Amino acid sequence: MLKTRVIPTLLWKSESLVKGIAFNSWRRIGTVLPAIKVYNTRDVDELILVDIEATREKREPDYESIKTFSAECFVPFSVGGGIREVDMIRKLLFVGADKVCINSAAYENPDLIAHSSRYFGSQCIISSIDVRKMPNGTYQCFSHCGSRPTGWNPAAWAKKVQHLGAGEILLTSIERDGTMQGYDLDLLRCVSAQVDIPVIVSGGAGNYEHMRSALKEGGASAVAAASIFHFTEQTPLEAKRYLQEKGIQIRL
Amino acid sequence: MSVAIVDYGMGNLGSVYRAFQECGAESFISNNPVKIMSADHIVMPGVGAFSEGMRRLQSDGLVEPLRKAALEMRTPFLGICLGMQLLADKGYEGGETEGLKLVPGVVQRFIPDMPSTRIPHIGWNQVKWEVDSPIKKNLPDEHDFYFVHSYHFVTKDTKDIVATTPYCGRFVSVVAHGNVFGTQFHPEKSSKVGFRVIRNFLSL
Numbered sequence: 124m125l126k127t128r129v130i131p132t133l134l135w136k137s138e139s140l141v142k143g144i145a146f147n148s149w150r151r152i153g154t155v156l157p158a159i160k161v162y163n164t165r166d167v168d169e170l171i172l173v174d175i176e177a178t179r180e181k182r183e184p185d186y187e188s189i190k191t192f193s194a195e196c197f198v199p200f201s202v203g204g205g206i207r208e209v210d211m212i213r214k215l216l217f218v219g220a221d222k223v224c225i226n227s228a229a230y231e232n233p234d235l236i237a238h239s240s241r242y243f244g245s246q247c248i249i250s251s252i253d254v255r256k257m258p259n260g261t262y263q264c265f266s267h268c269g270s271r272p273t274g275w276n277p278a279a280w281a282k283k284v285q286h287l288g289a290g291e292i293l294l295t296s297i298e299r300d301g302t303m304q305g306y307d308l309d310l311l312r313c314v315s316a317q318v319d320i321p322v323i324v325s326g327g328a329g330n331y332e333h334m335r336s337a338l339k340e341g342g343a344s345a346v347a348a349a350s351i352f353h354f355t356e357q358t359p360l361e362a363k364r365y366l367q368e369k370g371i372q373i374r375l
Numbered sequence: 376m377s378v379a380i381v382d383y384g385m386g387n388l389g390s391v392y393r394a395f396q397e398c399g400a401e402s403f404i405s406n407n408p409v410k411i412m413s414a415d416h417i418v419m420p421g422v423g424a425f426s427e428g429m430r431r432l433q434s435d436g437l438v439e440p441l442r443k444a445a446l447e448m449r450t451p452f453l454g455i456c457l458g459m460q461l462l463a464d465k466g467y468e469g470g471e472t473e474g475l476k477l478v479p480g481v482v483q484r485f486i487p488d489m490p491s492t493r494i495p496h497i498g499w500n501q502v503k504w505e506v507d508s509p510i511k512k513n514l515p516d517e518h519d520f521y522f523v524h525s526y527h528f529v530t531k532d533t534k535d536i537v538a539t540t541p542y543c544g545r546f547v548s549v550v551a552h553g554n555v556f557g558t559q560f561h562p563e564k565s566s567k568v569g570f571r572v573i574r575n576f577l578s579l
Contacts, residue, residue: 125542126499126519166566168499169521194393199521199564216422219389221564222523241469243385244423244457246495246523290495290525321493344493374499374519 126374127338127366128168128345129359131352132325133158135204136176138188142353144301146253146269149175152353155188160195167359168374169199171224171293171323171347173251175268177205178227184211186218193219203251203293207232209239216243224293226251227266230273233287240288249323250289252277254310255297262310269297277310278317285318292318293347296326301350303329306337315342323347331357331365338371376577378402379414381441383431385457386420387563394563398573408440416577417441417450420563421457425482425526426469428461438475445477445555451579452477452555459550459557460528468526478552479531485543495525496542502560508537508551510558510575518568520548520560527559554579 134141135155143149155172162170172192177184184205193200202215203224212223229236229250240248253265254277264275273280281292294314296307306327315322321344324337328348337343351357363373378400380391388404395402395418402418405411419441421428432438444450454462463474466482474482485494499519504511527546530536538549540559550557556576562569 124501125496128498190389193389197394197397197564197566197569199523199561200390213384216387217389219387219393221387221390221422221561241424242427244468245525246497247422290523291497319487319493320495321497345498 124372126168126372129334129362129366129373130169130171130323130345130347131162131167131359132347132349133170133172134349135172135174141175142301142349146297146300155192156195159192163196163198165358165360167198169201170196171201171203173224174204178267179270184215186214189215189220190218201249203249207235209235209242212239212243212247216247222247222249224249224251226253229284230264230266230275233283236284236287236289240290245288245290248289249291249293250284251293251295252280252314253295253297256307256310262313265297278313281314281318285320289320291321291323293323293325299327302327303350305329305333306341308336308341311337311341311343321345331362334362335366335369335371338366339369376401376415378416378418378577379411380404381411381417381419381437382406383428383435383437385423385428385431387422388420391418391420391455391563394570394573398570398577400577406435406437408436411437412440412444412448414450416579417444417452419452419454419458419461421455421461423457424469425457425460425466425474426472428457429472429474432461432475441475442477449554451576453576454557455563456524456559456561459559460526462550462555462557463528464531466526477555478535478550478557480535480550481529482526483529484526485546488543492543495523497523500540500542502538502540502548504538504549505536508549509579510537510549510551510556510572512575514568514571520562520565520568522560524559528557
């Protein structure tokens with residue numbers, strides 16, 4: 124049986140590990156390398172690392188740093204931030220990434236998803252989708268770390284990226300991010316029902332029950348979380364034990 | 376002892392190199408046929424599409440040297456993920472394409488067995504060892520390894536099946552044919568049990 128993954132997310136900015144609330148008020152919580160070492164030692168299911176400034180600063184991924192990080196990571200390692208060209212993905216795989224997350228560049232150039240998945244395989248390409256709930260109650264995708272509206276409805280965009288060849292979706296609710304009030308299950312349901320590829324839900328996990336409901340009621344294939352692991356005593360291992368008690372297949 | 380990690384432009388080469396280093400191997404990444412053929416062990420990693428992988432191996436002039444190393448020189452050979460799939464006679468990803476023909480079989484796309492089954496198959500899943508094999512040494516009969524793929528290997532001969540994994544029914548997750556081995560999972564990303572598989576391969 125395929126096991127459900129619990130994935131710590133590491134956000135990275137100016138050499139620091141950071142965490143914000145609703146993609147804002149970033150707080151420095153440490154450095155990246157020790158966090159990766161700890162998660163590797165604890166044998167987590169997978170790690171996602173996103174450089175949140177690369178796109179806005181219009182620079183390439185920081186390959187040298189990623190090489191240093193990946194050297195300590197013997198679990199699956201997904202890397203995002205600043206990816207605009209197929210060749211950047213090749214370089215990331217060369218320095219130790221296993222999968223890549225593409226977000227902002229895909230709205231401007233959807234062919235990036237098509238070309239990169241044709242070349243590296245769908246399973247290598249995660250389409251990262253950041254979504255804001257608008258004042259009128261509808262959802263809209265935002266690029267550039269939540270700062271630019273794209274006009275895309277998340278369910279429609281998710282279908283499009285799947286069609287283009289993305290192998291997974293990392294779906295983040297911008298408002299819920301860092302609040303620890305629970306994932307946005309309405310958003311999750313409307314996206315997971317529209318695609319056949321796995322959806323990793325992100326943004327809002329505050330306890331293990333939030334994870335269970337996203338998996339059981341929201342249709343998520345995996346759960347990603349940051350604040351719950353950074354700011355509370357809760358751990359990925361305990362999360363998995365809880366999920367197992369609730370009848371979800373996990374890897375211990 | 377030297378380990379050649381075959382660079383045909385498609386692998387998660389950094390991860391594989393680090394894992395082999397961590398397991399005590401002296402390895403090098405190369406697309407040079409002469410250097411690859413001189414190695415004591417050959418590893419072919421790979422993420423990507425079958426047709427593109429074969430196209431790259433051909434344009435780098437690696438198809439015949441790899442076949443020669445595996446079949447004539449009997450160099451221990453490990454294909455990982457796409458690297459395992461390329462060992463087959465042919466694959467269908469990106470159009471019907473001939474493979475390296477080192478392990479008889481074909482590579483086909485998963486057909487979902489339930490509406491809720493998602494493809495690609497991504498995550499940790501159970502590897503059930505069907506027969507004893509040098510690559511299984513000191514491993515439990517069943518354990519979780521990390522997978523990420525949409526296609527799977529269908530062997531021609533059941534005797535080449537070393538392990539299977541339950542997804543869309545059951546698929547072949549490890550093959551062995553003489554000195555040629557393939558794992559559909561990523562040993563370099565499967566933490567401690569993955570290292571065990573790598574060490575077993577290195578001891579061949």
